[in-house]
Amino acid sequence: MLGLMQDWPLTVDKIADHAARWHGEQRITSRLADGSITRQGFAETFARARRVSAALRSLGVGPGDRVATMAWNHAKHLETWYGTMGMGAVCHTLNPRLFTEQLSWIVNHAEDRAIVADAQFAPLLAKILPDCPTVRDVIFLDPAELPPIGDGLRVHRYDELVAAADPTGVIWGGFDERTAAGLCYTSGTTGNPKGVLYSHRSNFLHALMSLQADVFALSASDVALMVVPMFHANSWGLAFAAPAVGAKLVMPGAQLDGASLFELIEAEGVTFSAAVPTVWQGLLTYLRESGSRPTRLRKVAIGGSACPEALIRGFWDEYGVEVIHAWGMTELSPIGSASVIPLELQGQPYENTVPFRLTQGRPPIGVEMQLSDDENRDVPHDGRAVGRLKVRGFAVAASYMGGDGQAAWDEDGWFDTGDIASLAPDGTMRITDRAKDVIKSGGEWISSIEIENIAVGHPDVAVAAVIGMPHPKWDERPVLLIQPRPGCTVDAHGIRGHLEGRIAKWWMPDAVVAVESIPLGATGKIDKKALRADAERGRFGTLG
Numbered sequence: 001m002l003g004l005m006q007d008w009p010l011t012v013d014k015i016a017d018h019a020a021r022w023h024g025e026q027r028i029t030s031r032l033a034d035g036s037i038t039r040q041g042f043a044e045t046f047a048r049a050r051r052v053s054a055a056l057r058s059l060g061v062g063p064g065d066r067v068a069t070m071a072w073n074h075a076k077h078l079e080t081w082y083g084t085m086g087m088g089a090v091c092h093t094l095n096p097r098l099f100t101e102q103l104s105w106i107v108n109h110a111e112d113r114a115i116v117a118d119a120q121f122a123p124l125l126a127k128i129l130p131d132c133p134t135v136r137d138v139i140f141l142d143p144a145e146l147p148p149i150g151d152g153l154r155v156h157r158y159d160e161l162v163a164a165a166d167p168t169g170v171i172w173g174g175f176d177e178r179t180a181a182g183l184c185y186t187s188g189t190t191g192n193p194k195g196v197l198y199s200h201r202s203n204f205l206h207a208l209m210s211l212q213a214d215v216f217a218l219s220a221s222d223v224a225l226m227v228v229p230m231f232h233a234n235s236w237g238l239a240f241a242a243p244a245v246g247a248k249l250v251m252p253g254a255q256l257d258g259a260s261l262f263e264l265i266e267a268e269g270v271t272f273s274a275a276v277p278t279v280w281q282g283l284l285t286y287l288r289e290s291g292s293r294p295t296r297l298r299k300v301a302i303g304g305s306a307c308p309e310a311l312i313r314g315f316w317d318e319y320g321v322e323v324i325h326a327w328g329m330t331e332l333s334p335i336g337s338a339s340v341i342p343l344e345l346q347g348q349p350y351e352n353t354v355p356f357r358l359t360q361g362r363p364p365i366g367v368e369m370q371l372s373d374d375e376n377r378d379v380p381h382d383g384r385a386v387g388r389l390k391v392r393g394f395a396v397a398a399s400y401m402g403g404d405g406q407a408a409w410d411e412d413g414w415f416d417t418g419d420i421a422s423l424a425p426d427g428t429m430r431i432t433d434r435a436k437d438v439i440k441s442g443g444e445w446i447s448s449i450e451i452e453n454i455a456v457g458h459p460d461v462a463v464a465a466v467i468g469m470p471h472p473k474w475d476e477r478p479v480l481l482i483q484p485r486p487g488c489t490v491d492a493h494g495i496r497g498h499l500e501g502r503i504a505k506w507w508m509p510d511a512v513v514a515v516e517s518i519p520l521g522a523t524g525k526i527d528k529k530a531l532r533a534d535a536e537r538g539r540f541g542t543l544g
Helices: 013-022 042-056 075-086 098-111 117-130 156-166 198-211 234-246 258-268 276-289 309-319 350-357 449-453 491-499 528-536
Strands: 029-031 037-041 066-071 090-091 112-117 135-140 154-157 180-185 197-198 223-225 247-251 271-276 299-302 322-327 335-338 367-372 386-393 415-423 429-432 438-441 444-446 462-472 475-484 511-516
Touching: 013 042, 013 075, 013 198, 013 309, 029 075, 029 258, 029 335, 037 042, 042 075, 042 156, 066 075, 066 098, 066 117, 075 090, 075 156, 075 180, 075 247, 098 112, 098 117, 098 180, 098 197, 112 117, 112 223, 117 135, 135 156, 154 156, 180 198, 197 198, 198 234, 198 449, 234 247, 247 258, 258 276, 276 299, 276 309, 309 322, 309 350, 309 449, 335 367, 367 415, 386 429, 429 449, 438 462, 438 475, 449 462, 449 475, 449 491, 462 528, 491 511
Parallel strands: 029 247, 066 090, 066 112, 090 180, 112 135, 135 154, 223 247, 223 271, 271 299, 299 322, 475 511
Antiparallel strands: 029 037, 180 197, 322 335, 367 386, 386 415, 415 429, 438 444, 462 475
């Protein structure tokens, strides 16, 4: 018999055990709902996670059962994650920013057995749980007193339940690496949300992938501020990656404004963080207005939506902080690419690297990409031609939970991301638009993303959004919606002057409309569905 390697299942309990044994004193700093700060080591955190497993078992939760969480980023939430996954149950993260009808639908579709939640979400749970018959237990992480949330439910205090649990003999690992570990639903911009079921293997390998130098390059010497909520695609994998290498974790809770984030960045010596552009724009604005400067922060990952050039330049030019422009999706666990500067650009003047930084970068090992047109014909990877971006890999979903939306996968396993992109021969990928947002005018495509990112570079613009409006001659024409910075006003002539020479003439918006606010969706992205509904109601006038 040939000698092969040991069978060592890739399950996330091993991440917890490794962190507890070899990085046990490394700290997790959490900001709680009342603004207070707590600190605890990895050894304590993952010992408590085992007690969480025992506590769930005492309530009748078994392997394969879904345990939902509705909480901000803090150590107890992390304990719940690992305690649920470590005993073979499925940790289902609920996004409290969704509508109540969506949340009820998601809980029922997942058939959640229990919910672990921050006490501030008790009123929301009281609205949805009467319509969720599979939920038997609700565990509040931080209650001053147990809030009433409805009849027929067992309600518990987390600390009391965990303290009373006996971890002796509790299930902890020992199952197949393809066992389901986590569940996250898409935000449901069209139709009902769809469930993405992560395996232990996919979470483990995704953590290793995200740690490589061409992605986040984290190590035990880093301090990672976990801004991305844990209910947003596994906090982009940081909940697994940071403990895997022993990086210190800083968890900001619900306070994601610029002043609060900067306070933690300085107090805890943060070196790395990740969040959507709106969060970083808030921090950048705070830094400029307060005159503050980060002393140890060296890089931030920005994803969720395309990152404006003004944001990339602002962090580097003014504070020496490098932006990693990343792309991903819930269905990818979520990382798909990152714009870490390649060898040929190392040592070049910063200005020479900006075109690459504006792309979404290159796919790491484990992510395959290809382009196709609407007739499913291959589109060349020449850096110019655009097509529908399709992906596959070890951390890419094979289907949605329950078999929904199977048309997104072809017979070879390629998943249609819904993004329109170009691919260069070296794998450099640039998102042109979402397929549902791209504007087709006179038979040609106009990128709403590119116009938005240039418009945001205007000093008076806080948020910009481009939507297509019907036109009798050109089918569609772009309309640019502007949310001004506080205290500023914008006019159409000034905005068009800013765009002139930076976009093709025929891309120039037919209308520039200043609005009080531009709505954001549940994950911090611009809600174009709401804007299109406003357009249909005539809010932005008519064209042609």
